[in-house]
Amino acid sequence: MTTPTGVAPEVVFRDGLAAGELRFQRCQACSAAVFPPRVLCPGCGSDALSWQRSSGRGAVYSTTAVRGRDGAHNVALIDLDEGFRMMSRVEGVAADRVLIGARVGLAVVEQDGQPVAVFREERS
Known part of the structure; x- marks a missing residue:
């Protein structure tokens, strides 16, 4: 590029x-x-x-569930296959059910009018 x-x-x-x-x-x-x-x-x-x-594929390195008035969400560190780590969240899984080591793939979603990188578990 x-x-x-x-x-x-x-x-x-x-x-x-x-x-x-x-x-x-x-x-x-x-x-x-x-x-x-x-x-x-x-x-x-x-x-x-x-x-x-990036291919957008990686694995969950760490995760935590954050609880608030609107419920719980997760904050996760993702190790991307290309050799870098980023903070994001894993969607489509309950906040306390995100597994360390789970394979995930990129999804770009709109949040407050801006594109945001999130991840979803890959199904094998």
Whole structure:
């Protein structure tokens, strides 16, 4: 994917979500997967970051149920197959039934007028 010049990394990421894609960066100097988007590699400090599309597939690394007046929802850390971790939620499963290690896939949903990356359990 061509790296847009002069565009903030957050804008490129959000534009990807609007197109139904989960975008991340890969450092050309050290090959590290970089997420969240930024201008320098956190591993080696290089500014040679290229954009890539994630498959959107990964596994739940950790999860917690958050309870409030409107019921419970989960907050989960997802290890994506490309080598980065992101915070999100797993939908379609009760908040206290999300399993660590469960395979999940990306779903982009609209929330408050903005595209948001969430995950759903993959069925085998």
